[in-house]
């Protein structure tokens with residue numbers, strides 16, 4: 001099998017409990033997997049050698065929350081928001097209209113372009129969702145297209161009740177024929193549990209139906225105001241509850257006492273002019289915290305995990321190590337991909353060779369030089385994806 005030794009690593013963030021962060025390190029990958037990690041002077045021979053000349057290396061970003069099967073943009077809505085209009089999730093309906101009107105090739109090309117844009121910035125795995133179709137045919141189309149381009153696919157038929165539908169009829173569809181139709185293409189089910197979208201009882205029904213079909217659970221919760229999303233996610237053992245912008249002390253305690261990952265989406269909070277999530281309280285209480293972009297044309301149109309990391313450090317008061325871990329291994333955990341052979345978000349023998357070399361001597365530069373493009377080279381499963 002083809003092997004590559006990467007040397008000249010000034011600082012290697014492995015995210016492995018035993019290996020920790022190494023200085024003067026080297027890394028070997030063989031085929032798709034990491035084969036060896038250690039001190040540069042003990043590095044074994046390999047077929048190819050890459051000298052990074054004193055750059056920092058970390059696992060590729062794991063972006064565990066995006067909505068990338070869409071058409072159109074919402075530039076005017078964004079401009080109005082920056083001029084003082086509040087964010088209304090009702091804008092989702094505009095993207096639904098544009099998405100339904102686009103043909104398959106246009107949707108697939110848009111998704112591919114965003115995945116490539118993210119890869120060029122160090123994202124080596126990405127989850128994406130349906131949710132801008134909201135008919136059986138359009139949700140199926142979104143799930144099928146997403147399953148070709150994205151690492152993990154989530155069914156979000158319960159994003160919004162389409163304006164022309166009765167809420168109970170639509171819920172029956174989401175929990176019945178729509179779920180049955182998309183299930184072969186997805187591994188997760190999500191629900192937007194928020195006032196104006198799906199209340200706790202309706203959200204529970206969607207999630208229980210999905211669990212019955214063998215799907216993993218995720219929840220959009222507590223985005224625009226305090227609400228039942230976090231409690232529901234913890235009650236049902238969801239892998240992750242995403243947004244977590246408006247949390248009560250009970251929500252923080254519930255997350256700290258559970259395995260549910262709190263996935264924070266700070267770029268969304270900035271773009272919708274919401275408060276920032278209580279990352280410090282969550283971490284100090286012992287909750288598992290991930291960071292993701294929530295890339296979508298309405299509430300958070302960025303694919304930059306580096307921006308999320310810089311924001312988390314500078315504004316959420318996370319340390320650089322906490323933020324990098326949250327954007328890599330904790331994201332992998334939120335997707336159930338952080339352990340075993342081929343694990344994501346970690347650099348140790350057996351893990352997938354998803355490697356992000358920075359044009360910087362240390363990972364702290366992600367926050368020290370915010371807004372500066374610092375990606376030098378990216379390998380996904382041992383293959384370069386940054387060009």
Ligand code: NIG
Nearest residue numbers: 089092192220294296298299
């Ligand atoms: O995560 N909250 C619901 N869904 C998306 C919003 C999508 C949109 O506004 O188009 C979110 O922010």
